[in-house]
Amino acid sequence: MQLSAPRRGRPGYDRDEVLRVAVQLFNEQGYDATSVADLAQRLGLTKSALYHHFDSKEQLLQIALETALSELEAALRDAVARDEPASTQLTEVIRGAVRVLTSEQPSVTLLLRLRGNSPVELAALERRRRFDQRVTALVRAAQDEGLIRADVDAGVATRLIFGMINSLVEWYRPDGKVDPALLADDVLAMALEGLRPR
Amino acid sequence: MQLSAPRRGRPGYDRDEVLRVAVQLFNEQGYDATSVADLAQRLGLTKSALYHHFDSKEQLLQIALETALSELEAALRDAVARDEPASTQLTEVIRGAVRVLTSEQPSVTLLLRLRGNSPVELAALERRRRFDQRVTALVRAAQDEGLIRADVDAGVATRLIFGMINSLVEWYRPDGKVDPALLADDVLAMALEGLRPR
DNA sequence: GTCTATAGAATGATAGAC
C-alpha cells in the first residue's frame, strides 16, 4: 500500500508543507501581522504560486484550527468514553490536553490567540467554549466525588487549571528534553497537590 | 487642588481617554487587526483628529506597554524591598501580580499578546523576560527555604504559576463580583496547596 | 500531452500618516 501518490510535475512544496510553514510563521508574527507576501518570502515562492495551493489566507487558518479543535475534542471524548468516575475522567482530560498541546503545539497556539475577527474565528471560539464548558462540568462532578475542593468555584478552578496547561504553548519546546507525559504529571501534581512539600 | 484643568475649546476626547478606548479596541480585535480608521470610528472622530492626539498608532501601544511593565516592576520591587524571607517575598509578588493584572488588565493584556514585530515590541518583551527571570530566582530561593518542593524545576514552576495568573486577562471581569485580593488567595492556595482536599 | 508547481503583472481595497 502506497502512502503517498507518486509525485507528478516539477518538485516543490505540497499542500501540507505549505500549511506547516504558514502556521509556524503565523505564530511567530501573529496571523494578522503576517502577509501572504511574508509567507511567500519565507517559502521562497511568489504569492501566485501560493494561491495554487490554497484558496485564501484564511483557509490556512481554518485548516489549522480544525486540527487543533478536533484533537482536543477527541481527547475529551476518549477520556469520558470509559465507564469511570468523573475524577478519573478529569485527570485523563488533563493528560490528554497536555498531550495535544505538545504534539499539536503550532495549531493549538493559533487557536488560543484568536480574537474572533471573522466568521471562521468566531466558529472556532464557539467550539472552544463548548469544550471548556464540558470540562467545567467534569470539574463540578469531581467536586461531588471529593477529588476537588468544593470551596472553589468550578469555573474558576477550570480556568486556573487550563491557564497552566495553555501556557505550555508559550514556553514548551519539543526538543526531546521534556517528556510530555511527565510534564502532564507535573501539571496534575501542581493542580491537585500544590507546590508546597507535604 | 483641582484634579483636571478646565476644558477649553470644543468638547472632545483628551489624550487619556483616546488611549483608554484604543487599548480596549486593540484587545478586542488584536493590535495588528485594528486600523486607525477602526479606532476613529469607535471614537466618532476622523483619523486626522486622532493624529492630533498621537504621533502614531505604535505610540499608543508603547504608552500602554509602559504602564503595564512599570506596574509589574513596581510590584516586584515592593515585594523584595522589605527584609523578609524569599518565601514571603514570592507570595507578595504573586499577590502583587494578581493585583496589577486586575487593576491594569487592558494594558497587561496587550503586553501578554506581543509577538515582537517591532523595536517597541521587542523592548517590551525584553523587560518582561527580565521580570520573569527575577521571579524565577525568587522561586529558587523559596525552594531552598522549603516553601516550594525542590523536585520541580524552578523555571517550570514559575511558568505554571504565571500561566495561572496571566490567564486572568482572558477571563477576569472587573464587575465587582470577585475581590482581586480574594482571587490572589485562590491562586496562592492552588499553587501551594493544590485543589485536592486535605 | 498532461499534470502540477511556479511566475509575472495587475486588480481593487485598505493601510498608516498627515
Added chain:
DNA sequence: GTCTATCATTCTATAGAC
C-alpha cells in the same frame, strides 16, 4: 480629505516531471 504603500487576490502563461 489625500497621499503613497501595501494588502489579499486573480489572470494568464510557463517550466518541468511523467
